[in-house]
Amino acid sequence: MFAVAVVTFMLVLGALIDIILRQDGQVKHLPKTMWIMIVIFLPLIGCILWFTIGREYATPIDRGGFGDPRRRETPRPNADEPMRRNGKTTEDELAELDREIEFYNKQAQLRRLQGELDEPPRVSD
Structure with missing residues (x-):
């Protein structure tokens, strides 16, 4: 029982730190203050909601894969042309x-x- 409380507390603490440190553009659906209140008043559900739908995750990096690489290439600007x-x-x-x-x-x-x-x-x- 004590372990569940400690894990929940650590999850809430991590979620609150993550919410506070995020820029406003990285927070989805609600303002940061609303997310903080949700996480405080509904600890377990609030944390799950925050980490699933509330925060903006970085776009995944393409590390290559199988298939024809020409299909995945995006056109790059010409280096000779000025920006x-x-x-x-x-x-x-x-x-x-x-x-x-x-x-x-x-x-x-x-x-x-x-x-x-x-x-x-x-x-x-």
Whole structure:
């Protein structure tokens, strides 16, 4: 009887530590606080639910197998091509940032010139 209590306590402790250390994106179906309450109030059932449906497991690593390997290969990006994000290369993004900086510099210059035009003329003696 004592052994069952110790095993249950260790299972609950492990589940609580696992829930707390997981990032929010790795927790499925309920928020982390709800999982913590389920594990505390329903120890055995809560732990079983957490480890079966509540947490996100890592995707299994393909270690090879039988059959034609060409069927399992996924197309890889060409190493000669620059990396693209949202259809743009890094050079395109840098050029876009340069244009944006130039635009805001011109806007600041126009505001400064407009401020000079709005000032009343100074009378010199």
